[in-house]
Amino acid sequence: xxxxxxxxxxxxxxxxxxxxxxxxxxxxxxxxxxxxxxxxxxxxxxxxxxxxxxxxxxxxxxxxxxxxxxxxxxxxxxxxxxxxxxxxxxxxxxxxxxxxxxxxxxxxxxxxxxxxxxxxxxxxxxxxxxxxxxxxxxxxxxxxxxxxxxxxxxxxxxxxxxxxxxxxxxxxxxxxxx
Amino acid sequence: xxxxxxxxxxxxxxxxxxxxxxxxxxxxxxxxxxxxxxxxxxxxxxxxxxxxxxxxxxxxxxxxxxxxxxxxxxxxxxxxxxxxxxxxxxxxxxxxxxxxxxxxxxxxxxxxxxxxxxxxxxxxxxxxxxxxxxxxxxxxxxxxxxxxxxxxxxxxxxxxxxxxxxxxxxxxxxxxxx
Numbered sequence: 013x014x015x016x017x018x019x020x021x022x023x024x025x026x027x028x029x030x031x032x033x034x035x036x037x038x039x040x041x042x043x044x045x046x047x048x049x050x051x052x053x054x055x056x057x058x059x060x061x062x063x064x065x066x067x068x069x070x071x072x073x074x075x076x077x078x079x080x081x082x083x084x085x086x087x088x089x090x091x092x093x094x095x096x097x098x099x100x101x102x103x104x105x106x107x108x109x110x111x112x113x114x115x116x117x118x119x120x121x122x123x124x125x126x127x128x129x130x131x132x133x134x135x136x137x138x139x140x141x142x143x144x145x146x147x148x149x150x151x152x153x154x155x156x157x158x159x160x161x162x163x164x165x166x167x168x169x170x171x172x173x174x175x176x177x178x179x180x181x182x183x184x185x186x187x188x189x190x
Numbered sequence: 191x192x193x194x195x196x197x198x199x200x201x202x203x204x205x206x207x208x209x210x211x212x213x214x215x216x217x218x219x220x221x222x223x224x225x226x227x228x229x230x231x232x233x234x235x236x237x238x239x240x241x242x243x244x245x246x247x248x249x250x251x252x253x254x255x256x257x258x259x260x261x262x263x264x265x266x267x268x269x270x271x272x273x274x275x276x277x278x279x280x281x282x283x284x285x286x287x288x289x290x291x292x293x294x295x296x297x298x299x300x301x302x303x304x305x306x307x308x309x310x311x312x313x314x315x316x317x318x319x320x321x322x323x324x325x326x327x328x329x330x331x332x333x334x335x336x337x338x339x340x341x342x343x344x345x346x347x348x349x350x351x352x353x354x355x356x357x358x359x360x361x362x363x364x365x366x367x368x
Binding site: 150155162163165 | 201202203214310320322324325326327328329333334335336337338339340341342343344345347348350354355356358360
């Protein structure tokens with residue numbers, strides 16, 4: 013199973029404001045920055061309850077029929093969109109990956125700061141595409157949380173865009189398994 | 191007066207470990223990454239007491255006769271190197287810039303996470319060159335501290351190196367004055 017991250021963060025490392033707003037992202041959407049191709053390559057998204065609740069708060073459903081796995085030990089509300097495929101799972105990152113791998117899935121999109129950090133800590137992320145937004149917001153929800161050890165990355169490529177976005181792709185060169 | 195930042199940070203935004211170690215930097219030095227030219231262009235370095243104490247702890251003096259301004263309200267120890275030019279100043283970032291500008295200096299190198307954040311908050315930084323080291327260390331001394339407002343940056347250029355370092359240059363497009 014390959015687990016990948018594709019996320020935008022400010023130069024000071026935040027993926028959202030404390031109220032979960034992402035108004036600092038450039039106008040337009042991120043599909044011109046390789047997202048469409050990446051999204052098509054994943055079998056499912058994995059995110060935590062807080063990220064999912066933020067997604068629901070948008071009203072519109074942006075995920076089509078891509079399976080969304082919400083990590084939570086409690087029941088979750090379901091979206092109203094009829095095409096939505098949402099499922100709740102609980103367990104360690106390794107248990108989640110094993111469960112989803114047994115379905116024949118090969119590629120997971122790991123999303124949200126807490127979930128990304130948990131999967132990194134478990135050595136389950138192989139690839140990270142981080143797009144830096146040219147702004148400092150000073151406080152917010154961090155992309156990365158505390159880690160008990162160093163995680164070495166290997167730089168694959170960096171692309172910069174007219175919007176000022178700088179996208180770097182890394183592979184995780186230690187702790188990777190699963 | 192132009193104030194610039196030239197600093198390396200991990201992908202998770204740390205400039206040093208909690209014990210101030212920077213052992214995660216690649217082997218060799220950073221002079222091949224534009225540092226020599228940048229360093230030659232500055233009239234002086236400005237850093238906080240903690241950064242200065244770390245510098246002193248190295249034993250060797252790496253700054254030659256470049257003036258080093260240490261921001262502190264208390265007396266500071268002096269380096270043993272005879273060529274060292276170290277001076278203590280105290281005051282707000284704006285007062286520091288005014289005092290150094292009156293000497294005919296035109297370009298300051300602002301260094302250290304706390305000092306950089308204070309100068310950014312005061313709208314006194316015009317240029318930032320941030321070199322990302324391909325590692326996550328999980329905890330450490332952050333490059334950026336809390337800011338009371340957004341600071342917009344403008345992307346100038348990004349360069350990537352075989353070592354895996356990715357260096358992005360930004361200008362600060364709001365709050366800049368001084």
